Amino acid sequence: MTPRLVALADTPPVPWRNGGGVTRELLAWPDGGDWAVRVSVAEIEADGPFSAFPGVERWFAVLEGGGVALTIAGTERRCRAGDAPLSFSGDAPVDCRLLHGPSRDLNLMLRGGRGAMRRVVAGEAWAPAARRCGLYALVAGDQRVEAAAMRRRPTFRPAAWPGSKRRRSR
Numbered sequence: 001m002t003p004r005l006v007a008l009a010d011t012p013p014v015p016w017r018n019g020g021g022v023t024r025e026l027l028a029w030p031d032g033g034d035w036a037v038r039v040s041v042a043e044i045e046a047d048g049p050f051s052a053f054p055g056v057e058r059w060f061a062v063l064e065g066g067g068v069a070l071t072i073a074g075t076e077r078r079c080r081a082g083d084a085p086l087s088f089s090g091d092a093p094v095d096c097r098l099l100h101g102p103s104r105d106l107n108l109m110l111r112g113g114r115g116a117m118r119r120v121v122a123g124e125a126w127a128p129a130a131r132r133c134g135l136y137a138l139v140a141g142d143q144r145v146e147a148a149a150m151r152r153r154p155t156f157r158p159a160a161w162p163g164s165k166r167r168r169s170r
Contacts, residue, residue: 008041020048020096023107038109044068047097053090059108059117061085066100079105085117 006026013022021044028035041063050070060079062068067080073092078099088094090109108117 011041013043016051018048020044020046021102035109036111036113037115038107038111040107040109042105042107044096044098044103044105048095050094050096052093053109053111055111056090057087057110057115058090059085059087059110059115061106061117061119063104063106065103066098068103068105069097069099071095071097082119084119087117 008024008026011024011026013024015022021042023040023042025038025040027037027039029037044065060070062079062081062083064081067078067083069076069078070086070088071077072088072094077086079086080099085106085108106117108115
């Protein structure tokens with residue numbers, strides 16, 4: 001299987017309605033507004049609420065920056081770079097407070113299906129059971145997919161395996 005790469009730098013930022021940051025949509029599958037899977041990178045620049053996504057399972061991980069405190073349905077959770085991804089319901093009210101300056105975050109949203117986000121550690125085997133999966137690299141490195149030759153994986157370029165399609169922001 002050959003992954004399809006998407007460059008974060010080539011994905012236009014879309015400002016949030018509340019002015020607190022921007023989002024770069026890396027993948028929406030299937031294409032169109034009625035996606036089942038959506039992957040994005042958010043750049044949080046100010047405190048404020050998250051948008052509601054009723055019926056959506058959300059996964060969130062801090063990639064870079066000072067981290068955030070998310071108050072989800074009244075319970076605060078602190079998230080920093082390197083922490084395990086956090087899962088929560090898109091129905092829940094979420095308020096975000098920056099801990100130490102801006103934060104860049106990876107988001108996975110699933111509508112009508114199940115999935116997960118997991119931190120992969122360099123040097124450890126990663127073998128997801130899912131037919132469709134993706135990888136987001138913070139550090140350049142080598143990757144082997146099944147018995148295929150080693151591939152160099154650049155930073156900030158998500159890879160999606162098969163059946164996934166990227167949708168350009170408009």
